[in-house]
Amino acid sequence: MPGHSTMRRSELDSMRGILLVLMAFTHLPTGLSRFANQPLGFVSAAEGFVFLSAFLVGSIYTPLLLERGIGFVRTRIWNRTRRLYAYHLGLLLFAFTVVAGIAHFGQSRSLHNFLSPLFHSPVWASLSAPLLLYQPPLMDILPMYIVFLGLTPLLLQLAARRGWWPLLIASALMWSAAQLQIGRGLYDLLAAGGYPLPHDAWSSFDWFAWQLVWIAGLWLGSAGKSAAPAVSTQRRRAYILVAAIGVAALLLCARHHIGGLVSDVDSNTPLTSKWHLGPLRVANFAVLAYIAHRLLLPLLHYLRIGWLELLGRSSLQVFTAHIPVCILADGLLLGAAPVSLPLQGALLALVMGVMLAVAWKTDAPRRKARAKRDRMNESVDYHHAVAPRVSLSRPVNALSD
Secondary structure, eight states: OOOOOSSHHHHHHOOOOOOHHHHHHHHHSTTTTHHHTTTTOOOHHHHHHHHHHHHHHHHHHHHHHHHHHHHHHHHHHHHHHHHHHHHHHHHHHIIIIIIIIHHHHOHEEEEEHHHHHHHHHHHHHHHHEEETSOOTTTTTTHHHHHHHHHHHHHHHHHHHHHOSSSHHHHHHHHHHHTTTTTHHHHHHHHTTTTOOOOOGTTTTOHHHHHHHHHHHHHHHHHOOOOOOOHHHHHHHHHHHHHHHHHHHHHHHHHHHSSSSSSOOTTSSSSTTTTTOOOOOHHHHHHHHHHHHIIHHHHHHHOOOOHHHHHHTTTTTHHHHHHHHHHHHHHHHTTTSOOOHHHHHHHHHHHHHHHHHHHHHHHHHHHHHHHHHHHHHHHHHHHHHHHSSSOOOTSSSGGGGO
């Protein structure tokens, strides 16, 4: 497909690495949490992580769909979905054994509250969790990602047959319904049928709203890269960039109550709701994504920050690995006395060490493959260097002498 490439884009790996660090620092009980959580407006790292993941899936699998068919794409994506579901089951096992054990035997009120649906209805919670109907805090992004990824082959197939506009319109309508609490209505039906777990045990994220981020990412990833724009188009894009920066600055002031012009807007209103993806949050994400595309990604491509790229290449494994550390840190420290600065530094070093270690381990096959390729290239270069020169005036069959 024109404009598509199978080569990794280092700047996208770096961007995912930045988002992983922001999410980890947001989840830890340190002073950095206040700065890592929605630092640039009414947008968190979660929106960027979901969108960028969908963008990469769309850019990778759309050419494969056209070249090798839906069966190949479905197999590849569903294999990845099963692997992610196994990660989630591992997190549930950790939560229901280690975390629950510390909560019960260690009399940890914070960890007990963390798993309150499990202690209140252990059978229902144990049955609901593998079905993704019960998701403890910090463990609700991965189930949403799993469902969206599992539906992606169908979405790509529909887009290939009908185009993206019907899907985009349906996605916008579903997002609009989410603003009217369609998810709450679905929960009420389950509760009326005897489902005993509270509404907040299901998921903090409204999937009916967040599918908009995933489908938009798939669409833009599938579109590929366009040719170099004309001068007039470049000028128009410059105007759009300036306007986007202005809107982003205004929303940044509103988020941090700077200037007093929009001080009445906060993160808990329906317009800016993270969980239901409020309209102002969607607009904020759109302008920040455009600014990142025009300014930040070229800078990351130029800088080539190795440890960020390492984290980004293994983003889902790294994200899964950081959750147990954050759960234990939050559960054991949030209800205690203020966390000292040395302990905060130790927590940050611990979670970064775990994330980098997992990324390094996950990246090992890629390093081995690259080393093998380099050795083969060196061997080819050596043979070319020592091979005898052949006169062009000799007959071709003389080359076999």
